[in-house]
Amino acid sequence: MTTSPEKSRTARYTKAAFKAPTEDVVPHPVLDVPIDEEAVTRHRGLDWVVFGVTAVVALGFLAWGFVSTSSLATASDSALSWVMNNTGWLFVLTASGFVLFVLYLAVGKYGTIPLGRDDEEPEFRTVSWVAMMFSAGMGIGLMFFGVAEPLSHFASPPPGTGPVGNAEAVPNAMATTLFHWTLHPWAIYAVVGLAIAYGVYRKGRLQLISAAFEPLLGSRANGPWGKVIDMLAIFATLFGSAASLGLGALQIRSGLQIVGGIGETGNAILVGIIVVLTCAFVLSAVSGVARGIQWLSNINMVLALLLALFIFVVGPTVFILNLLPTSVGSYFQDLAMMSARTGAEGAEVKTWLQSWTVFYWAWWISWTPFVGMFIARISRGRTIRQFVAGVLFVPSVVSLVWFCVFGGAAIREQQNGADLAGQDTIEQQLFGLLDQYPIATVASILVMVLVSIFFVSGADAASIVMGSLSERGTIRPTRGTVIFWGVATGAVAAVMLLVGGADALNGLQTITIIAALPFVVVMVGLAVALVKDLQHDPKIVRREYAREAVNEAVIHGVTQHGDDFIISVEKDPAADGDGR
Numbered sequence: 001m002t003t004s005p006e007k008s009r010t011a012r013y014t015k016a017a018f019k020a021p022t023e024d025v026v027p028h029p030v031l032d033v034p035i036d037e038e039a040v041t042r043h044r045g046l047d048w049v050v051f052g053v054t055a056v057v058a059l060g061f062l063a064w065g066f067v068s069t070s071s072l073a074t075a076s077d078s079a080l081s082w083v084m085n086n087t088g089w090l091f092v093l094t095a096s097g098f099v100l101f102v103l104y105l106a107v108g109k110y111g112t113i114p115l116g117r118d119d120e121e122p123e124f125r126t127v128s129w130v131a132m133m134f135s136a137g138m139g140i141g142l143m144f145f146g147v148a149e150p151l152s153h154f155a156s157p158p159p160g161t162g163p164v165g166n167a168e169a170v171p172n173a174m175a176t177t178l179f180h181w182t183l184h185p186w187a188i189y190a191v192v193g194l195a196i197a198y199g200v201y202r203k204g205r206l207q208l209i210s211a212a213f214e215p216l217l218g219s220r221a222n223g224p225w226g227k228v229i230d231m232l233a234i235f236a237t238l239f240g241s242a243a244s245l246g247l248g249a250l251q252i253r254s255g256l257q258i259v260g261g262i263g264e265t266g267n268a269i270l271v272g273i274i275v276v277l278t279c280a281f282v283l284s285a286v287s288g289v290a291r292g293i294q295w296l297s298n299i300n301m302v303l304a305l306l307l308a309l310f311i312f313v314v315g316p317t318v319f320i321l322n323l324l325p326t327s328v329g330s331y332f333q334d335l336a337m338m339s340a341r342t343g344a345e346g347a348e349v350k351t352w353l354q355s356w357t358v359f360y361w362a363w364w365i366s367w368t369p370f371v372g373m374f375i376a377r378i379s380r381g382r383t384i385r386q387f388v389a390g391v392l393f394v395p396s397v398v399s400l401v402w403f404c405v406f407g408g409a410a411i412r413e414q415q416n417g418a419d420l421a422g423q424d425t426i427e428q429q430l431f432g433l434l435d436q437y438p439i440a441t442v443a444s445i446l447v448m449v450l451v452s453i454f455f456v457s458g459a460d461a462a463s464i465v466m467g468s469l470s471e472r473g474t475i476r477p478t479r480g481t482v483i484f485w486g487v488a489t490g491a492v493a494a495v496m497l498l499v500g501g502a503d504a505l506n507g508l509q510t511i512t513i514i515a516a517l518p519f520v521v522v523m524v525g526l527a528v529a530l531v532k533d534l535q536h537d538p539k540i541v542r543r544e545y546a547r548e549a550v551n552e553a554v555i556h557g558v559t560q561h562g563d564d565f566i567i568s569v570e571k572d573p574a575a576d577g578d579g580r
Contacts, residue, residue, distance in 0.1 A: 065495030111385035150407025155421035192372025206473030239515035240366025278490030362516035
């Protein structure tokens with residue numbers, strides 16, 4: 001094709017000319033407009049409606065729990081029955097739907113959209129970003145369930161997977177565990193993380209869950225509807241964090257019983273543990289030793305890795321290595337079946353789901369404001385494709401290795417005659433495993449230290465998120481607000497444990513499922529709002545303009561000049577004064 005200027009003519013596209021944005025001109029939709037960083041980070045004071053309503057409801061829940069624990073337990077059981085009978089399917093359907101949703105965003109046309117400016121580099125190096133993602137994937141949950149879940153599913157197989165001791169018991173146990181801890185939870189987190197990161201770093205919105213609803217609600221996202229959304233986010237974070245703190249208290253109590261020899265204890269010791277650790281958190285917040293807590297948290301990651309390495313070396317190393325590929329294969333083989341399991345399969349399945357799958361989906365959903373904001377904060381400058389790949393697969397690999405090490409070691413010891421599954425409570429099973437190996441007392445003390453620091457640092461981080469939501473999205477909420485939510489989280493954890501009575505874990509699971517239900521609807525709305533946002537992203541609009549412009553110009557050029565033409569851009573003489 002000849003493109004000589006002497007022989008060529010111009011094919012022009014009339015929509016291709018526009019002015020750069022100024023203060024008096026609305027930016028053209030194809031332009032990547034810088035955000036006002038100061039407006040995003042400015043402190044706007046306490047939102048008395050959001051904070052006031054949530055604080056009053058939280059205090060009312062605490063008063064009910066401490067004054068009349070039995071009536072709260074009865075009401076919780078009734079509410080749980082209603083939730084499982086009528087909305088259990090919703091948890092199951094949305095959890096798998098979010099996996100498909102984020103994969104669609106990553107592999108489709110939206111995957112190249114950056115979470116920031118077009119030419120903005122990632123804020124953190126890939127190695128550091130991956131390390132922080134690893135940090136987010138660790139916590140009290142992995143410490144509590146690392147041994148307990150694979151061993152429970154091995155000793156008591158999930159409904160429909162065969163009798164106790166069947167040949168597929170080990171791969172089925174690992175597949176079920178990975179189902180609960182890999183792609184599904186991190187896809188749930190990714191939905192909120194993407195919505196927040198895109199809104200804050202691409203659109204210049206406030207760091208609020210409600211702000212992500214602007215594509216759907218418009219200005220109403222800043223009004224009453226937005227406040228309701230932020231309240232639901234606070235409640236989800238409050239109860240989800242309290243569930244984690246409750247698990248930590250259960251783990252520490254078991255350690256004290258075994259290592260300290262204090263014997264059987266009631267829930268009073270659990271409340272005492274929560275009080276002590278909550279005071280530790282409050283002191284850290286008041287003294288301003290945030291860097292110290294961060295330093296301790298980093299040490300915690302190292303200690304957790306050392307503990308896993310210890311189990312790997314002194315435990316059944318070859319069995320663990322064999323379990324890695326077996327677990328991955330079984331997980332993908334059974335993924336469709338596990339994703340579709342609902343209460344329609346019978347009462348036994350519904351009861352099992354309540355204790356495991358639905359509880360997990362509710363727990364993950366309740367954690368999304370906290371974890372979503374965290375991963376959004378560290379992912380500025382990443383593309384959606386990079387974000388999804390990192391958020392889904394890095395923590396999933398961490399969970400795979402963690403459960404194969406701890407769960408694999410426990411299953412092998414169970415097969416060799418150690419009745420770990422016969423412990424009085426599942427939180428004792430980790431200490432029972434450690435008792436099979438050298439320096440069991442030292443390792444058990446290490447576990448309690450790990451859980452304690454996870455407790456304090458987790459309460460710190462979750463309280464900051466609730467403080468941010470209470471203070472109109474500021475990234476630096478005031479100390480008083482943070483302390484209030486930290487104390488409230490500890491107190492709610494204590495009430496949730498008391499509601500369970502002798503079975504404290506049941507109380508955690510019951511209230512977590514109930515509290516997470518409203519936020520399921522919020523998350524579905526977030527996904528819809530995010531897609532609507534992405535449809536009008538400058539990168540997508542440019543692509544559509546370019547495709548239409550080039551297509552039209554080529555047709556015009558070939559029709560008028562055959563192969564002898566070039567394409568250029570010039571002002572449309574018929575355009576109005578604003579250059580459009």
